[in-house]
Amino acid sequence: METAYLKTPIGYAQFEGDANGLASVTVFDDEKPIDIIPEVLEDAVYQFTEYFEGKRAIFDLKLNPQGTDFQKRVWNALLEIPYGKTTSYLNLSKTLGDLKAIRAVAAANGRNPLWIVVPCHRVIGSNGDLTGYAGGLHRKKWLLDHENPVKQQSLF
Template sequence: MIATGLSVTYYTSPVGVLEIKSSGEAIHAILFVNAWKGPKLDEDEMRGNANSETVKACTTQLDEYFEGKRREFDFPFDQDGTAFQQKIWSALLDIPFGRTISYLELSKRTGNVKAIRAVGTTNGKNQLCIVVPCHRVIGSNGSLVGYGGDLWRKKWLLDHEAKYAHGVQELGDW
């Protein structure tokens, strides 16, 4: 089902501004705003459209995640995609907080080792950054590859999760 009439809220995070799109019933997108072109917004303006309980739950849970107090998200979220895409995004939710897997392993877990490129493409089309943890998928050799939010954000998120999951300050140089 394609969501229409979405409201937009902006959220300031340690990895930059996030744009949250909501139908009021569910969150349909959480995207990095890489090049904010609007005026500098204060906190009230950023959360000005956060009038639904769903958006409030989303921003509260994001706060908790960045504070190291939350490992999974339970507010209603949904993104449009094919059956294959939904399967891949669902598999991403099974990657434990503070852990990583390779694109190859993700393609194996979803039943088709030969679909590694399609898995990578689908991972890149994830519209719910952080919540559907596509940042936890890395190259087979352990390298950070393929992150739409820029590799510095992927490293930051992985370091953040490692710190709270394992007491590790940084994952090290990639």
């Protein structure tokens, strides 16, 4: 497994993957070394750079997350949430065909190993509240604002 780091506007992203695909992307507050990027991770780092520059809305990467079959079903459903849009945990449960699975869906969402690529940040509470995010609610808010097609203008 190879590792690379990228400084982003909301922390340092850590990429892990190999020839089988990108296995995880996580974010840290602590400064990480930005060294030579392994060839298998160059495209991921490049696409993330484009995303943060506002030039990319969809990732085109080979993915290889590790998880249970149920978690992978949830993560695949997350991939269907369009850029700039949100859904609720309840709607995600409906999409997966089991309203009673809302807690399991929320747990799988929270275990998503592919930060931003598999857009778990686009899942919010049924009442519109920003709820739980492994990277911190401040990052979730930043990501949703970044992806919002209607940018708030400053009055000052």
